[in-house]
Amino acid sequence: MFMVINTSEIIKQLNWRYATKEFDTSKKLSNEQLELVFESLRLSPSSFGLQAWKFVVVSDQKLKVKLKPHAWNQSQITDASQIVVLCRLENLDKTYVKKYIEHAANTRGVHLENMKGYEQMILGGMKTKSEGEINEWMSKQVYIALGMLMANCAAVGIDACPIEGFDKKKFDEILELKTLGVTSQVVCAVGFRSNNDKYASMKKVRFDKEDIITLK
Ligand SMILES: Cc1cc2nc3c(=O)[nH]c(=O)nc-3n(C[C@H](O)[C@H](O)[C@H](O)COP(=O)(O)O)c2cc1C
Numbered sequence: 140m141f142m143v144i145n146t147s148e149i150i151k152q153l154n155w156r157y158a159t160k161e162f163d164t165s166k167k168l169s170n171e172q173l174e175l176v177f178e179s180l181r182l183s184p185s186s187f188g189l190q191a192w193k194f195v196v197v198s199d200q201k202l203k204v205k206l207k208p209h210a211w212n213q214s215q216i217t218d219a220s221q222i223v224v225l226c227r228l229e230n231l232d233k234t235y236v237k238k239y240i241e242h243a244a245n246t247r248g249v250h251l252e253n254m255k256g257y258e259q260m261i262l263g264g265m266k267t268k269s270e271g272e273i274n275e276w277m278s279k280q281v282y283i284a285l286g287m288l289m290a291n292c293a294a295v296g297i298d299a300c301p302i303e304g305f306d307k308k309k310f311d312e313i314l315e316l317k318t319l320g321v322t323s324q325v326v327c328a329v330g331f332r333s334n335n336d337k338y339a340s341m342k343k344v345r346f347d348k349e350d351i352i353t354l355k
Pocket of ligand 1: 156157158159160213300301302303304305325343344
């Protein structure tokens with residue numbers, strides 16, 4: 140079997156990973172590590188490949204301080220190297236789908252005409268859903284990117300904390316997300332754990348494989 144990365148190393152890193160509660164404020168991601176963050180998000184898979192998302196990466200300390208009270212004062216917001224705010228589009232409409240199809244056609248050197256069927260399939264699928272269902276569907280895609288981000292960070296020893304405990308409206312306001320046509324869904328703080336974080340050494344609470352994985 141062709142193996143890019145050793146499987147036992149990955150499992151070791153998955154055990155090493157934990158939702159970091161206390162970050163070391165003096166440690167920042169390098170440019171290379173930041174690039175991994177960006178590419179993990181950008182290369183995440185999405186339904187139909189639509190990528191109905193944007194990711195706002197906040198390094199600015201003043202902004203982080205402004206956001207913190209709207210995230211239950213969780214220290215990760217100000218202490219992590221960056222906080223990534225994962226957003227979905229405010230509205231997924233025909234224009235966006237058309238833009239995506241044009242981009243796909245250009246990228247692959249395919250005539251737009253040959254992509255019409257695919258475009259109609261996407262639009263047809265969207266027609267069967269309510270606005271609320273489409274928004275929820277976009278939100279699910281964003282969580283896939285969150286998973287990719289956390290797994291890749293763990294693989295290279297970057298700590299992370301997924302954060303749902305925040306006021307979306309306030310984050311949208313402070314980060315002026317309307318101007319980007321998006322709305323926040325979930326946050327991920329990235330950086331490096333503090334030596335004082337007692338959570339780092341706590342045993343992982345997980346059900347046994349037999350309880351959650353069914354082999355047929
Ligand atoms: C979508 C999501 C949202 C979460 N929100 C928060 C949060 O707001 N604050 C926090 O400290 N941990 C948050 N967590 C972390 C979980 O509590 C943690 O992942 C879980 O207890 C398992 O522990 P572990 O990740 O350390 O293995 C969140 C996790 C996920 C997946």
